[in-house]
Amino acid sequence: MNLFADIRALVVESLTALADEGALPRGLETQGVAVEPPRDAGHGDMATNAAMVLAKPAGMPPRAIADLLAKKLIDDGRVLSAEVAGPGFLNLRLAPSVWQGLVGAVLADGTDYGRSAMGKGVKVNVEYVSANPTGPLHVGHTRGAVFGDALASLLAFAGYDVTREYYINDGGAQVDVLARSVYMRYQEAHDLSVDWPEGSYPGDYLIPVGEALKDKVGDAYLEEPESVWLAPVREFATDAMMDLIRSDLAALGVKMDVFYSEKSLYGTGRIEAALEALKERGLIYRGTLEPPKGKTPEDWEPREQVLFRSTAHGDDVDRPVMKSDGAWTYFAPDIAYHYDKISRGFDALIDVFGADHGGYVKRMKAAVSALSDGRVPVDIKLCQLVRLFKNGEPFKMSKRAGNFVTLRDVVEQVGPDVTRFVMLTRKNDAPLDFDFDKVLEQSRENPVFYVQYANARIMSVIRKAEEAGIDASAAPDLSLLTHEAEMKVAKQLAEWPRLVEIAARTNEPHRVAFYLNELAGDFHALWNRGNDDASLRFVQDDVRASQAKLALARAVSVVISAGLAILGVKPAQEMR
RNA sequence: GACCUCGUGGCUCAAUUGGAUAGAGCAGCCCCCUCCUAAGGGGCAGGUUGCAGGUUCAAGUCCUGCCGGGGUCACCA
Numbered sequence: 031m032n033l034f035a036d037i038r039a040l041v042v043e044s045l046t047a048l049a050d051e052g053a054l055p056r057g058l059e060t061q062g063v064a065v066e067p068p069r070d071a072g073h074g075d076m077a078t079n080a081a082m083v084l085a086k087p088a089g090m091p092p093r094a095i096a097d098l099l100a101k102k103l104i105d106d107g108r109v110l111s112a113e114v115a116g117p118g119f120l121n122l123r124l125a126p127s128v129w130q131g132l133v134g135a136v137l138a139d140g141t142d143y144g145r146s147a148m149g150k151g152v153k154v155n156v157e158y159v160s161a162n163p164t165g166p167l168h169v170g171h172t173r174g175a176v177f178g179d180a181l182a183s184l185l186a187f188a189g190y191d192v193t194r195e196y197y198i199n200d201g202g203a204q205v206d207v208l209a210r211s212v213y214m215r216y217q218e219a220h221d222l223s224v225d226w227p228e229g230s231y232p233g234d235y236l237i238p239v240g241e242a243l244k245d246k247v248g249d250a251y252l253e254e255p256e257s258v259w260l261a262p263v264r265e266f267a268t269d270a271m272m273d274l275i276r277s278d279l280a281a282l283g284v285k286m287d288v289f290y291s292e293k294s295l296y297g298t299g300r301i302e303a304a305l306e307a308l309k310e311r312g313l314i315y316r317g318t319l320e321p322p323k324g325k326t327p328e329d330w331e332p333r334e335q336v337l338f339r340s341t342a343h344g345d346d347v348d349r350p351v352m353k354s355d356g357a358w359t360y361f362a363p364d365i366a367y368h369y370d371k372i373s374r375g376f377d378a379l380i381d382v383f384g385a386d387h388g389g390y391v392k393r394m395k396a397a398v399s400a401l402s403d404g405r406v407p408v409d410i411k412l413c414q415l416v417r418l419f420k421n422g423e424p425f426k427m428s429k430r431a432g433n434f435v436t437l438r439d440v441v442e443q444v445g446p447d448v449t450r451f452v453m454l455t456r457k458n459d460a461p462l463d464f465d466f467d468k469v470l471e472q473s474r475e476n477p478v479f480y481v482q483y484a485n486a487r488i489m490s491v492i493r494k495a496e497e498a499g500i501d502a503s504a505a506p507d508l509s510l511l512t513h514e515a516e517m518k519v520a521k522q523l524a525e526w527p528r529l530v531e532i533a534a535r536t537n538e539p540h541r542v543a544f545y546l547n548e549l550a551g552d553f554h555a556l557w558n559r560g561n562d563d564a565s566l567r568f569v570q571d572d573v574r575a576s577q578a579k580l581a582l583a584r585a586v587s588v589v590i591s592a593g594l595a596i597l598g599v600k601p602a603q604e605m606r
Numbered sequence: 607g608a609c610c611u612c613g614u615g616g617c618u619c620a621a622u623u624g625g626a627u628a629g630a631g632c633a634g635c636c637c638c639c640u641c642c643u644a645a646g647g648g649g650c651a652g653g654u655u656g657c658a659g660g661u662u663c664a665a666g667u668c669c670u671g672c673c674g675g676g677g678u679c680a681c682c683a
Contacts, residue, residue: 064622064625066622066625067622068625068626069621069622069625069626069627069628069629070626070627073626077625077626079625082625082663082664085663086663092663115626116625116626116664117625117626117663117664118663119625119626121626162683199683201683202682202683203682203683204682204683292683318680319680320680321680322607322608322679322680323607323608324607324608325607325608325679327679327680329681330680331681333680333681335680335681337680346608346609346679347608347609347679347680349680350680350681352681353680353681354681355681357681359680359681359682359683360682360683361683364683385610385611385676385677385678386677386678387677387678387683388609388610388611388677388678389609389610389677389678389679390678391609391610392609392610412610412611412677414611414612414676414677415676415677455619456618456619457619457620459611459612460611460612460619461612461676463618471645472645473645474631474632474645474646474647475618475631475632477631479645480645480646483643483645483646486643486645487642487643487646490642490643491642491643493642494642495642498642525622528622529622532622532623535623536623541620541622544619544620544630547630547631548620548630551630551631554646554647555646555647555648557642557643557646557647558638558644558646558647558648559647559648560641560642561638561639561641561644561646561647562638562647562648564641567641567642568642569642604643605643605645
């Protein structure tokens with residue numbers, strides 16, 4: 031059930047009929063015809079731009095087309111009125127029975143209401159978090175985790191075949207640093223005192239890992255040189271860190287389908303194969319890069335490197351894939367990783383990065399474009415910083431001391447539901463303020479509360495009704511829903527399927543959170559109308575009237591539940 | 607210097623990817639509880655969408671150039 035799609039289909043049918051009658055030219059392209067809610071509800075229930083879009087190709091003034099279309103549409107039982115307005119908009123008012131029927135459809139579909147087929151048959155890969163396995167996840171990762179997870183759920187709801195994936199950066203130098211840091215904790219576990227060099231990971235979270243290493247190997251590595259213990263300790267340490275990260279993600283309710291190891295690309299010829307694929311396209315060469323204009327690094331010296339001609343696919347400069355010592359740059363395995371995603375048959379890729387990786391976007395897009403010969407689109411979503419506050423005061427993190435606010439800190443303090451919802455109350459590319467106190471506040475300002483409160487009120491009023499002996503789930507006579515305040519809520523429900531498609535098309539899950547806030551607002555408004563007008567209360571002496579009103583409330587709850595499910599939040603049954 | 611990103615009432619943000627008279631919430635002023643959760647709601651006031659051009663039936667949205675905030679900038683990942 032998608033009312034906007036239904037009415038759009040009606041508009042297109044009517045246009046075809048007009049063409050058959052000779053009133054319009056045949057074969058007009060109706061691609062651009064849209065049926066949308068008008069910006070101002072006073073204009074009507076729905077508006078179509080059909081006349082304006084078709085005016086030029088039809089060679090007719092828009093208002094003339096709109097007049098023809100209006101006369102045709104009015105024949106349909108669902109359309110109460112069709113008025114031409116402005117430059118050629120056609121404003122439609124729909125019969126009450128349409129909105130009543132919509133409420134019934136929502137209840138019939140349940141939380142499947144709003145599912146779309148737009149992604150049918152399309153395989154999409156969403157890569158998110160992808161934090162280095164060198165420590166627990168912190169707040170910044172939390173935003174990316176929530177965003178990616180909600181986006182994946184949203185796309186699944188829109189019909190896509192979604193894979194959630196985490197790229198483990200376990201191939202670079204930082205995991206060696208991790209291994210050395212764990213080794214020092216291991217030494218400490220043997221009561222040896224150690225000096226912590228600059229650039230190591232001094233966080234307490236490695237103490238138990240050092241202990242665990244001691245439990246596993248005893249004193250076997252104590253007298254050995256690094257060449258002996260580095261590789262096994264590295265593996266031990268990264269495994270421990272991934273366990274930690276997995277449990278952090280689980281605490282937040284994030285479950286990946288695939289954890290993909292960077293290290294697994296080395297020594298298997300996969301990086302070489304990916305670069306060979308680029309080479310075949312003439313995009314690999316040896317050369318020397320110009321220093322960046324304006325700001326030349328202190329230690330700049332011309333160097334001949336192996337370069338990827340990313341400029342052929344929209345990048346600003348070509349990018350090195352191999353260091354001067356012959357080792358791969360970070361970019362090389364990432365190229366291979368994306369090549370692997372392409373060869374696994376994904377039709378679209380989405381990468382969720384932190385905003386500090388913005389400079390990486392063009393080269394990654396260039397690589398995917400080159401490797402898929404332009405067939406596979408990749409959308410890279412950047413998540414901006416999270417600024418922490420406590421009661422309005424900025425909350426400082428000291429990364430140097432290893433004391434940063436972790437994902438687990440946040441989840442333990444405010445819970446996974448609040449964490450997730452709040453992380454989606456801003457669009458991904460805008461900075462987000464997270465105040466530990468305000469997110470728990472029970473007030474209008476807090477959207478988490480506001481939406482949950484709406485659902486709790488619905489649950490509460492259903493309980494009240496049942497206590498009064500009303501069967502709230504009985505088949506209602508929806509024709510009893512006639513008041514404009516009730517219609518307003520029904521109209522908001524009608525927008526849900528449309529919103530899902532827009533949010534999925536733009537890869538913007540925050541739109542779901544904003545929509546829920548609006549829906550909750552409409553519901554609270556209706557609720558309060560009951561203070562002034564007793565006929566708008568949900569529990570009525572007239573059982574049939576009550577059942578109809580409760581059906582509307584239940585439909586609201588259904589959509590809130592479906593929306594919250596996309597965000598990964600459990601609807602509240604009551605407020606405490 | 608180059609690239610990315612953002613710029614919308616006093617504050618925090620939306621705006622149906624190009625649609626009509628730019629919408630919400632805070633803060634301010636005025637109202638609404640013998641009544642299902644007032645943990646809420648209704649109303650008033652508040653704007654040249656950073657600036658200047660351009661594209662077209664139509665621009666907060668697209669293009670160009672400025673201004674301002676943030677981010678990034680070859681042997682880090």
